[in-house]
Amino acid sequence: MNRQGIGVLAVATVAVSLAAASLAGQGPSSYATPRTSWGDPDISGFFTNKDQQGIPFERQAEFGDRQVLTEEEFGERQTRAAQQLATDNAEFDIETADRSNAGAVGSATSPPPHWLDRARPTRRTSLVVDPPNGRIPPMTPNGALEVQARVAARTGGRFGNEPVASYTDGSLYDRCITRGLPGSMMPAIYGNSYQIVQGPGFVGIRYEMIHETRIVPLDGSAHVSSSIRQHMGDARGHWEGDTLVVETTNFHPDSVYRNANPGALRLVERFRRVGPDTVQWSVTVDDPTTWTRPWTFAMDLARDDSQPVFEYACHEGNYAMYNVLSGSRAADRAGAEAPR
Numbered sequence: 001m002n003r004q005g006i007g008v009l010a011v012a013t014v015a016v017s018l019a020a021a022s023l024a025g026q027g028p029s030s031y032a033t034p035r036t037s038w039g040d041p042d043i044s045g046f047f048t049n050k051d052q053q054g055i056p057f058e059r060q061a062e063f064g065d066r067q068v069l070t071e072e073e074f075g076e077r078q079t080r081a082a083q084q085l086a087t088d089n090a091e092f093d094i095e096t097a098d099r100s101n102a103g104a105v106g107s108a109t110s111p112p113p114h115w116l117d118r119a120r121p122t123r124r125t126s127l128v129v130d131p132p133n134g135r136i137p138p139m140t141p142n143g144a145l146e147v148q149a150r151v152a153a154r155t156g157g158r159f160g161n162e163p164v165a166s167y168t169d170g171s172l173y174d175r176c177i178t179r180g181l182p183g184s185m186m187p188a189i190y191g192n193s194y195q196i197v198q199g200p201g202f203v204g205i206r207y208e209m210i211h212e213t214r215i216v217p218l219d220g221s222a223h224v225s226s227s228i229r230q231h232m233g234d235a236r237g238h239w240e241g242d243t244l245v246v247e248t249t250n251f252h253p254d255s256v257y258r259n260a261n262p263g264a265l266r267l268v269e270r271f272r273r274v275g276p277d278t279v280q281w282s283v284t285v286d287d288p289t290t291w292t293r294p295w296t297f298a299m300d301l302a303r304d305d306s307q308p309v310f311e312y313a314c315h316e317g318n319y320a321m322y323n324v325l326s327g328s329r330a331a332d333r334a335g336a337e338a339p340r
Contacts, residue, residue: 033242033273038200041242043273046308047194047301049281052127053187054081054119057297059126059134067134068123077121085118116189129282130296143290147259154254164328167321172255175321176314178231179210180255181248181267182283187299193307196271196279203237203244211312216246223249229262231255244271260287277303 033041054077069077126134139147164170172178179186184207185194191209198204203216216237223234226249234250246269251262268284282298285291 031274036198040198040200040239041244041273042198043203043244043271043279044196044198045303046305047196047279048117048192048304048307049185049187049194049299049301050117050192051119051122051302052299053117053189053192055122055124055127055299057127058136059128061133061135063125063134065132065134067125067129069125074121074123081118081121088116088118117187117192119187127297127299128295129298130284131293137291137293137295139290140288140292146261147290150253150256150259150261164324167325170321170324172231173210174324176210176318178212178255179207180257181214181232181251182257182269184210184212184232185281191312193309194301195309203246206309208309208312210314211309226250226263229253233267242272245269246271257285258290260285261289264289271301279303 033043036042036044128134128136131137167175172180173183178184185205188209193208195206196203197206201217201219203218205214205216207213212232214232214235216235218237218239220238221236223236228234229250229252231252231254233248233252235246235248237244237246239245248267248269249265251257251260251265253262256262256265257267265285265287268286270280270282270284272280274280279301280298281301282296284294284296286294
């Protein structure tokens with residue numbers, strides 16, 4: 001990265017750190033972070049970010065640079081959340097239930113809805129905190145074309161619900177391989193538990209959904225060779241005061257975030273404990289070949305020992321791929337047997 005790019009990223013990082021602290025109601029020095037027995041800031045524990053899933057990733061244009069809702073807007077969000085909860089808890093009666101959302105995940109006609117994670121309403125207008133308008137910056141002149149080319153190369157030009165020829169036509173998420181980074185810690189309808197463990201010179205993060213684990217060295221070692229590409233990238237971390245800063249590069253083309261340039265993308269995560277039960281997590285996305293400037297999103301991880309990381313037997317229970325492939329083969333047979 002050139003000096004100008006480094007300067008922009010540094011300014012953005014400072015602005016985001018202050019904005020995130022403001023959103024959490026904590027100043028940068030308002031909480032004395034406890035220490036591990038070897039002296040590092042202690043950010044370990046079981047966490048969940050399920051309450052962040054109700055926050056739009058990008059901010060609606062009508063809110064401008066406003067980071068929080070008004071009382072009236074927050075009341076409307078609370079009303080929608082209550083309506084969703086009522087739908088989740090509705091008795092399953094396919095004869096009398098509202099058929100307008102029949103089959104929707106968590107609807108009265110899609111049992112059982114009780115296992116879904118639903119967020120408690122928050123006042124935040126977006127997860128994106130930088131740029132100030134809460135929206136992902138425009139792509140570079142060639143960025144959109146390059147993204148399209150990478151998607152086409154990965155999918156063979158297949159999109160939507162077209163028949164599949166092989167299990168390799170499914171996404172890595174569908175195949176229980178990975179949600180990538182930072183996707184593995186993005187809130188979903190279930191499986192929103194995470195565990196952060198620490199040891200001298202290392203931090204480990206375990207993700208419930210897909211059941212991946214990252215090991216982040218803190219020893220100052222260099223990234224591995226650029227010829228080595230991994231679905232979760234290659235992470236290196238260090239402490240800046242009480243904040244764990246993790247830089248990840250070397251992404252695999254099949255799982256790179258938002259189809260960015262795997263050779264150029266750099267993700268900078270920041271983990272900072274701002275209260276007894278809260279760790280702020282922010283991610284700065286830096287790929288100058290795809291976006292016109294770095295951008296950042298942030299959310300809170302809530303420590304909750306009642307939310308341990310359960311077994312996620314995705315491969316063992318993955319009937320989706322079997323059903324998709326068997327359905328496609330049935331469609332092939334029906335097409336071959338149809339009169340011409």
